[in-house]
Amino acid sequence: MNERLVGGCKCGAVRYSGSRADVPMFRCHCRDCQQLTGSGHSDMVPLDAASFSMSDGSKTYEMAGGSGRSTFSGFCPNCGAQLTRRSERSPDRIYVHAASLDDPSVYKPAKSIYADCAQPWDNAVVATRD
Ligand SMILES: [Zn+2]
Numbered sequence: 001m002n003e004r005l006v007g008g009c010k011c012g013a014v015r016y017s018g019s020r021a022d023v024p025m026f027r028c029h030c031r032d033c034q035q036l037t038g039s040g041h042s043d044m045v046p047l048d049a050a051s052f053s054m055s056d057g058s059k060t061y062e063m064a065g066g067s068g069r070s071t072f073s074g075f076c077p078n079c080g081a082q083l084t085r086r087s088e089r090s091p092d093r094i095y096v097h098a099a100s101l102d103d104p105s106v107y108k109p110a111k112s113i114y115a116d117c118a119q120p121w122d123n124a125v126v127a128t129r130d
């Protein structure tokens with residue numbers, strides 16, 4: 001059984017838990033992540049969607065992903081913290097923002113995606129091994 005991770009928003013209104021999906025943690029530098037986080041990238045931890053549960057009260061923002069299919073950003077409407085990301089392209093997964101975990105130190109990014117979109121001041125691109 002994969003490690004169970006718990007987390008939530010800044011104000012405590014929204015809490016979640018779920019099991020780690022067996023795929024690498026990553027850092028995303030795409031323009032959506034820049035605009036949604038107000039920073040250079042998102043730090044994402046993939047969880048198994050079937051194992052995921054979140055308390056009531058979160059809101060979802062839907063946007064068109066790069067593939068033309070929808071992507072969903074889950075956040076707390078009270079404090080504004082971003083918690084989750086979901087895509088129609090990978091319905092088995094739900095990605096949580098690493099710093100929303102109760103123990104953010106478990107985050108170990110294995111790669112960057114959309115590294116070509118990284119801002120020149122964002123020097124956090126993780127080198128890919130291939
Ligand atoms: Zn909150």
Ligand SMILES: [Zn+2]
Binds near residue numbers: 030033034042
């Ligand atoms: Zn992104």
